[in-house]
Amino acid sequence: GDSLYKAMLSRGRTFAGTALTLRDEPAEPKIVHQEFNSFTPENAMKWESTEPSRNSFTFTDADRYAKYAKDNKLQIHCHTLVWHSQLPAWVANGGFDNKTLIAIMENHIKVLAARYKNVCTRWDVVNEALEEDGTYRKSVWYNTIGDAFLPIAFKFAAKYTDKKTKLFYNDYNLEYNGTKTDGAARIVKLVKSYGIKIDGVGYQAHLATEATPTSPGAAPNTSVLEAALRKTADLGVDVAYTEIDLRMNTPATAAKLAVQARFYESVAKSCLNVKRCVGMTVWGISDKYSWIPGVFAGEGAALVWDENYNKKPAYAGLLKGI
Ligand code: XIL
Numbered sequence: 001g002d003s004l005y006k007a008m009l010s011r012g013r014t015f016a017g018t019a020l021t022l023r024d025e026p027a028e029p030k031i032v033h034q035e036f037n038s039f040t041p042e043n044a045m046k047w048e049s050t051e052p053s054r055n056s057f058t059f060t061d062a063d064r065y066a067k068y069a070k071d072n073k074l075q076i077h078c079h080t081l082v083w084h085s086q087l088p089a090w091v092a093n094g095g096f097d098n099k100t101l102i103a104i105m106e107n108h109i110k111v112l113a114a115r116y117k118n119v120c121t122r123w124d125v126v127n128e129a130l131e132e133d134g135t136y137r138k139s140v141w142y143n144t145i146g147d148a149f150l151p152i153a154f155k156f157a158a159k160y161t162d163k164k165t166k167l168f169y170n171d172y173n174l175e176y177n178g179t180k181t182d183g184a185a186r187i188v189k190l191v192k193s194y195g196i197k198i199d200g201v202g203y204q205a206h207l208a209t210e211a212t213p214t215s216p217g218a219a220p221n222t223s224v225l226e227a228a229l230r231k232t233a234d235l236g237v238d239v240a241y242t243e244i245d246l247r248m249n250t251p252a253t254a255a256k257l258a259v260q261a262r263f264y265e266s267v268a269k270s271c272l273n274v275k276r277c278v279g280m281t282v283w284g285i286s287d288k289y290s291w292i293p294g295v296f297a298g299e300g301a302a303l304v305w306d307e308n309y310n311k312k313p314a315y316a317g318l319l320k321g322i
Helices: 004-010 027-035 060-072 098-115 140-145 149-160 179-193 222-233 254-272 313-321
Strands: 015-020 038-041 075-082 120-127 166-171 200-203 206-208 238-249 277-282
Touching: 004 015, 004 313, 015 027, 015 075, 027 060, 038 060, 038 277, 060 075, 075 098, 075 149, 098 120, 098 140, 098 149, 120 149, 140 149, 149 166, 149 179, 166 179, 166 238, 179 222, 200 222, 222 238, 222 254, 238 254, 254 277, 254 313
Parallel strands: 015 038, 015 277, 038 075, 075 120, 120 166, 166 200, 200 238, 206 238, 238 277
Antiparallel strands: none
């Protein structure tokens, strides 16, 4: 039958993935098995989950994902090493000096990378380092270390991961080919300028299919998306869509779901039109558990399966785009 990942492989790409939270929903493993050859742990590998206090690591949850991947022969897009969010207060508000914060970063990357060395196909090394205007986000990382935190993080990741592991910079709103996309290109050049390995840029693709209170406009069309992907792909790195969801003002209607299906098709097409676009990941399976309604009030219905695990029109759209 139909399969998103088989379609991607037949087009010479390496994966179709989903964000995954292991939960008691028998429909989910079946869909994963049929449709995906990769997943991104939705929360389990984040700093607050893995190093809640200094040098005290908790891997019970993350290990379940490593085992799930192994048992089911799936790739893991490991997520994420250096980020300002879901970062425990002991790091974010610790008041550490430059040297100490770099040591804390190295230790975290070292321990995570070593534990999941033959498990992670890709790692999001740095997540969301940019403001909307393309300048650096004023996170504890940037405020303490300066923009050097980016090459430093990639240097540690390269040192402690397997050589085969692809190292990604990942961010949202890179899809409009604006100043924020320029910022991502600047990051790729910065890391490369030190001779440090960076393999890819992840375009999260948390997009809206119509104007919503939290979105500047509807999702960009195929050619805008394609140009945005090329802006970093042309620098000699892979690109991927890493967290796709296409939200709308709820409730959904048949008309809105038809528009959404076309946008899913455009997103997929833009990836297929760019040689270096290696894969796509949707940010969850069913609308039942999507993070969107909890964060964007009045918005939702963003994924490809509805709350009852039925395929939405978006499924056919996505497949058509591949
Ligand atoms: C979200 C998860 O989906 C939620 O469960 C969690 O409460 C917050 O984080 N960008 C990212 C993801 O890189 O890690 C975020 O995931 C969504 C935005």
